[in-house]
Amino acid sequence: MSIIQLTPLDIGLAALLVFLLALLSWHWQLGVGKSLLIAAVRTVVQLSLIGMVLKTLFDQTALLWVAVMASVMWLVAGREVIARQKRRFAGPWSYGIGASAMFLSSFVITLFSLLVVISPDPWFTPQYAIPLLGMMLGNTLNSIALSLDRFTHEIWRERSVVEGRLLMGMTWKKAVRPYQKQALRSGMIPTINAMAAAGLVSLPGMMTGQILGGNPPVVAVMYQIMIMFMIASGAGFGAMLAIWLSGKRLSDHRQRLRLDRLT
Amino acid sequence: MTIRFEASLRHLCMNSCQKGMALTVLRVESLTTTLGQAVSLALASGEILGIRGASGCGKSLLLRALVDLDLNTGEVWLDNRARSTIPAHQWRRQVGLLPAESHWWSDRVGDHFPKLLWPDEWLSQLGLNQEALSWSVNRLSSGERQRLALLRLLASRPNVLLLDEPTANLDGETTLNVEKILLDLRQDQQIPMIWVSHDPNQLARVADRVLVMEAGGFIS
Numbered sequence: 001m002s003i004i005q006l007t008p009l010d011i012g013l014a015a016l017l018v019f020l021l022a023l024l025s026w027h028w029q030l031g032v033g034k035s036l037l038i039a040a041v042r043t044v045v046q047l048s049l050i051g052m053v054l055k056t057l058f059d060q061t062a063l064l065w066v067a068v069m070a071s072v073m074w075l076v077a078g079r080e081v082i083a084r085q086k087r088r089f090a091g092p093w094s095y096g097i098g099a100s101a102m103f104l105s106s107f108v109i110t111l112f113s114l115l116v117v118i119s120p121d122p123w124f125t126p127q128y129a130i131p132l133l134g135m136m137l138g139n140t141l142n143s144i145a146l147s148l149d150r151f152t153h154e155i156w157r158e159r160s161v162v163e164g165r166l167l168m169g170m171t172w173k174k175a176v177r178p179y180q181k182q183a184l185r186s187g188m189i190p191t192i193n194a195m196a197a198a199g200l201v202s203l204p205g206m207m208t209g210q211i212l213g214g215n216p217p218v219v220a221v222m223y224q225i226m227i228m229f230m231i232a233s234g235a236g237f238g239a240m241l242a243i244w245l246s247g248k249r250l251s252d253h254r255q256r257l258r259l260d261r262l263t
Numbered sequence: 264m265t266i267r268f269e270a271s272l273r274h275l276c277m278n279s280c281q282k283g284m285a286l287t288v289l290r291v292e293s294l295t296t297t298l299g300q301a302v303s304l305a306l307a308s309g310e311i312l313g314i315r316g317a318s319g320c321g322k323s324l325l326l327r328a329l330v331d332l333d334l335n336t337g338e339v340w341l342d343n344r345a346r347s348t349i350p351a352h353q354w355r356r357q358v359g360l361l362p363a364e365s366h367w368w369s370d371r372v373g374d375h376f377p378k379l380l381w382p383d384e385w386l387s388q389l390g391l392n393q394e395a396l397s398w399s400v401n402r403l404s405s406g407e408r409q410r411l412a413l414l415r416l417l418a419s420r421p422n423v424l425l426l427d428e429p430t431a432n433l434d435g436e437t438t439l440n441v442e443k444i445l446l447d448l449r450q451d452q453q454i455p456m457i458w459v460s461h462d463p464n465q466l467a468r469v470a471d472r473v474l475v476m477e478a479g480g481f482i483s
Binding site: 160161163164165166167168169170171172178254255256257260 | 333352356366415
């Protein structure tokens, strides 16, 4: 099956729907028309730019450029984790926790899938490396941000209880364990739900994309299963690291609760 | 359940030593809390030190600093062992703080007790019974919370007691019962205590000496 190329006219027809929605929003004064149009313009500009970047990158197959691109994506994702936190850590810890969790969740897992699982030649083939990393970053970011936010929020809210537990002679580790468990759970649930619903409720985006791109469904399904396993483990490991680091940072050598380290 | 606390070797020794000179159990040197005034004091075996002062003068902060719950400077010794050489959680087991407001994390009262060992008469003296342990935490009144928190602390058998308004939510009779339990404990086991109270009459009843606090430090 050959791929049907989309023309600017096709895009325009889709844009017409967005315009219609914006018009309705104005008519009924829903207040989302402006942000909808801005977001639509951003989509066009950002994706066109990334399309050009990817085209150049794919033409070159140079490790250096793949590494630069990957690093930029990783650093932006680290910032995004922190942007979603209600209570952030003061100083460089804030960014450090987000970035290191994203590194483990996405960088390490993508490297593993490139070197061990898929093994393209060369291993950093941008057609594989960049979309894989992008998918890992995009999907694990949510879990990590959720877990971290839940953990700091719970500790802040339950600070007297945490101190009550410390007063009963519990170690810091034991005193905060219930909150770490809760945080990890709330971060992992979206990923677990996505795995459980895959194929029944929704056709995952990557699989749909591959099928539209002309690949046989069996190949698409195999890739999707691999990706979902990678995302689940990346999200889990990343959230664990983020929660562990935050737990360390929220206490000190005398096992005190150090909320002063949150802003 | 009849379980009597047995005096440890340390307490036996102290009882005999006390004839001559009271042994210092807790020694505090230049302890500075977040309020900024350095506090030094010594607590002898079996001594009850009363502390009073206006609200916000730093009584609770001093107790929190003693158990290393807030940032502080200075040093504290328990039986000549420096606090800094003892892991914080072990320190808090030995120097037990009863905060003015108690905190609970499980649904059932009994789940908060690391050990269920105490003399029979304590429950009845506190106006409680064995059933209290199966109660839901949500149904506790403030007075019940306070009595159960005291029981929880005593059950973990600390060597020093820091009591922050231990009878603030209790009626007259229960207050006297709590005082009796604590005074008996001091009598039998020579456990020293720091007792913070707003009530000068209570401190006159229980304390060997009373210090008055103002803005983080002692004035008398």
